[in-house]
Amino acid sequence: MLELKNITKKYGDLSILNDISLQIEKGEIVSILGPSGSGKTTLLNIILGITDVTDGRILYDGEDITNVPLEKRGFNIVFQDYALFPNLTAYGNIVYGLRNKPDISTKKDVDDLVKLLGLEEHLEKKIDQLSGGQKQRVALARTMVMKPKILLLDEPLSALDGVIKESIKDKIKEIAREYSLTTIIVTHDPEEALTLSDKVLIIDGGRIAQYGTPGEIVHTPANNFVENFILNQLEIKRSNIFDLFGRKVS
Structure with missing residues (x-):
């Protein structure tokens, strides 16, 4: 449904995104996860249409929308501060x-x-x-x-906690199922990404570190960065998350 092909974004000599390629199917919930400065918000803005690419293409249902303006893409976003x-x-x-x-x-x-x-x-x-x-x-x-054809969410749970946070996670999943709505979420929280999404895109320094299901990322992290990032960020919550996917952590 949505395909990114070799997306690159530079500001002068500063490279923000490098050769990002992936496919997102209709109705999937995909989280974009990574440390601060990794390029995840830039990627969200490129999909939305408020940031231009330096190189690469964006396809929606096979149609090239790389240069289609925001208002004609039919995508919509919920900002972190609700607006x-x-x-x-x-x-x-x-x-x-x-x-x-x-x-x-x-x-x-x-x-x-x-x-x-x-x-x-x-x-x-x-x-x-x-x-x-x-x-x-x-x-x-x-x-x-x-x-919207695609729902974009920028840190939708960052200001919430406890029961309220879990309730909103359930509502996001329910909306995606009810409307077969492709949903793309930017988050810095591995627990949020792993428990909310069908697939998780982990970005490191503007490049894809891993793109897969939560189970794949937990069981077979692609490299040391992915494994260390997940473990370090989850802190004391990591045992619950890894138990959820059937892998014990000491």
Whole structure:
């Protein structure tokens, strides 16, 4: 569905991404994982269409969209800070994009999405009356009513913890299944990537260190960087994660 071919991004002599090639199938959840400065956000912005490539091609359903502008790609993003309008209610935020494109979603579409995300009792609240998890669900709903071809999420769980974090993870997976929606997530958290995604792309210094299923990455890390990065970042949580995929860690 989405294919990146030899994507390279440079700013002058500074190379950010080097020869990134991968395929993402329809309905898959893929996390882009890596340390700070690895190029993961740049890659997300290239897919979205707000950053140009220096070299390489982007194909969507076989069509070359490398030079297609953001507004014509039909992809949409939920930003890390939600970017909600504080002067509007939750419902006003959800339907805001329909002002200019009212035919994209019907009232039933909106109502079904509100129900799926469990937002019925929060629709008339202003944004400052909502919890972090509720804001994240409103941001998801606002993006979903526009029926994006691909959903992009920038650190969607970074401001959440505990039960709320797990709830949003479940909602993201439920949305991807319900709408067969290809979902691409940037995260710095290996636990998040391994438990949320169908596949994980690990980037190191602008290059692909490994691209595979969570089980493949846990059982057969491609190199020392992948293994050390996963272990070091998971810290005391690593035993639970590795047990989840059937591999013991001392």
